[in-house]
Amino acid sequence: MTRPDAAGKLRGAVTFGTDLERPGMLWGALVPSPAAAGRLRAVDLGPARRTPGVVAAIGAEELRQLLPSALGRERPLFPVEEVAYRGQPVAAVAASTRAAARAAARAARVTIEERRPVADVEDRYPEWPGPGAASDPGVIAHVRAGHGNVASAFARATLVHSETYRTSGVCQVALEPHACVAEVSDGVWRVTSSTQTPFGVRDDTAEILGLPAETIVVDGTWVGGGFGGKGAAFLEPYALALARASGRPVELALSYREEFRLGRSTLAAVIRLDTAVIDRTIVGRRVRLLLDTGSSLPGRDFATGYSIGFLVGPYRCGAVEVEGFGVRTNKPPFGPHRAPFAPQCVFALESHLDGLARRLGVDPLEFRLAHVWREGDETFLGQKVGPFGGERALRAAAERARAWRPSVAEGHGLGAALGFWSTGTGAGGEVRLRLDGRALRLEQVEREIGSGSVIAGLTAVAARATGLPARLVRLVASDTATAPVDSGVFGSRTVAALGRAIVQANEKLLATLARRAGGGPVRLEEGADGIDVVGPAGRRPVAELLTPEERDGGGLVAEGRHYGNAPPIDPSRVEDGTFYPYTDFTASVDLAEVEVDPETGSVRVVRAAAFQDVGAVISEPLVRAQVEGGFVMGLGEALTEETLWSPDATLLNPSLLDYRIPTLLDVPPLEITLLEGAPGAGPFGAKGVGEPPILAVPAAVANAVADATGRRVRDLPLTPERVSRALIRP
């Protein structure tokens, strides 16, 4: 399959956010807070204004005149009293060149009465937070839930396995930094942005600027990678405020260092797991999570209330009690990263289960098979488990592991892990189909972010639903003023949610055509001269079935919508916080063979196999590309990627040299097995595949290291130094 965007991207002909230009455009730059915590005393923009080329300089003071609604209590554009993290924008400037804007931003004088920042969750809570901690000012989110008698399960246990895991922060590392262009005229606040969520940016921006959502129009561009990092308003409100202040279009784009320093990334966590076992059966689980949420947690409980389920996992485990705290630190706000915080949870749980199985003298894969969900089981929140490929994926991995085992060399090890996910169709969306005699237009808001889910995935669904060849399907993306509403390209939900909407719109289209053709059922086919309608009454060109208005105008229109369906969770099991039900149940199993250097601690993954529960394949090359990409990204999380923070909350490695994503030399041969047959929430029974392939990679690698060395590394990533420390541990 040739990707429809491949040629343009190879030629450099597509427009990304950083390529945007407008006549008379200025460049913006943000004035960063020089301290991570403290009281903002003064922002002197005089020197910035005197920098040659500067047209506008705005801070909270200027906003009071210009746009007082942008200084709301909840989310003020600029801090008014306290700064929350180093680099937090306290003002912004616009100038005729990018260099002038940056020079002006550097010239601004920011005075802060510094305080000692909180750099780490364990600074705030060296011990597990006591009763009543949920209302501490340092706690951003608190979740607590469970069912069954946990105390009794642990009292009856023949073995209790207790461990603490620590995970590091990870950045999305999209090739393209954040960038947008803002224009304000005639009461319309228009921003063109490299974003995964045009409507999300619109609503977020409206809230931050204190403007009605309908006055803001967001248009997308080609996105040079998102991975969760471009899923909410970020630069857009600053750019709009600068455009308003200067009366000119303003482009705002981050440098790559700023991308690391200011981008919303996933932060560190401490995870405590206790599992109670009677003989070889799990009868109880206690989960405790301290998650660093930086200065704020957009989406509130998502990172705790959703992720914490991955610490229970897709297993029957008797009585369960989970409690999680989102803890405020002086870092940039927490942000999602491909399967937000889930690979870290899977690493902890699957390492824990692996070690427990070994303690019990049971094969780790057999131990998982004995407990893994079957359809009809119940989640710990009382939701019925739907079709789930976990058992099949585990059996396939066990078979592969048996085949590999005889050739696993001395000093090498084999490890496997199971990750679980749910397609995010709870985030709903709508599409519009427009059929004329020649083509089917698929109108929606999302832009391609690189995975192919929009440009190739939605087109493939439309082609399959209508029966038309893909070249007759024209994908049209437009702005939030004209396109149907949608949640965004994230959560493995694009093809699933919008695909279901496409299927529904197609049904409406065919129903209308059937009525007009004198009765159905009808279908669409490519005819000699355009598109034909074929039904009991024979074959007729579509054009003949259109009204004069439709023929002269935009064709026959049908809209489709999908707002997810998830069986409810049992509210009596939730004590505090928000938990989310699953729309479907997706399994992802990885098997890895590693070589461990016993003296330096270096880990090399020498081969791997991924077993992906996909429900149904819509486009095999795209699905395989997601599995490959997810694996490689997971490899980075497993071995090398982490944000390093100093005790004063300064990011120590804001560069691609010291924040190490894998190179091609680090990627082993990967066998990919796609498992169909356990249908999911998407069209034709498909499950989302954007996120699941990353889930189990760090855990599989860690389990392979344990297999090779007999030592368990409980900190992620498994850098050579960490592994070496585990090896010399007495």
Add this chain to the structure above:
Amino acid sequence: MPLTLERPDGVDAAIAALLSAPDAVPIAGGTDLLLDLEAGRVRSEHLVSLAGLPWARVERTGEGWSIGSTAPLRRVERSEGLAADHPGFVEAVRSVGSAALRHRATLGGNLGRASPASDLLPILLALDADVTLVGPAGPRRAKLDELLRGSRDLALGRGELIEGVALPPRAPSAYAWQRVRPANDISQVGVAIARPPGADRWAVALGGVLPRPCRVPAAEEALTAPTPSEEEVRRAARIASTAARFASDRRATAEYRRRLVDVLLRRALARASGGARP
């Protein structure tokens, strides 16, 4: 910041260009300098390209090997016969960055920028390499160990350029390194060993230590035998891992670096001397 790039086509013109502006800096591959310029760690508006100089040669001479300063490292590592004569030097060259980067990066640039984590300085120190220089006062020759004053600090005169490096005809040698990520990363520690012709012991040099890569004479004293015994290797490794100054930073703790020196010195010796690996 406006930048001018001059591209002189001869040595005298290059020296003149360097003298013409107080902030003029030479640029060859630019793989290190450009990062520092962008980050503001080096401030210069006048770059003098060395691409037009006749120094991109790698050749055998009457006294050994001559490696030109502007030869891309990729060409150096592919030079016929060099790996057989100087296995450790070629190991070190191959460890720099990635193949793509080595098509641009040069030996002269690596020396001139004198990074404390350079992968080439330790092996050149162990080989006791001569650096050939040309400046306003004419050519001269100096030992690398004397030129290397500290981190990012090579004792070059104003307007002086590195012409190349002179290596002996051949020397058993090895370079062992450790990184978080094998390619495109900075070595946490590098250990180079070599036994130049006529030397009465193995030379040992370390990278990734403070304040600059250095020789470790105390460890060398234990390594006089062409094939040191297990006990001698252990002793040398122990000495080396305590002799130098190690720092804890974002790339490694001092404790880990110390452990690595011990491991890597043993491995390098096993490779180069054909001796037992304790």
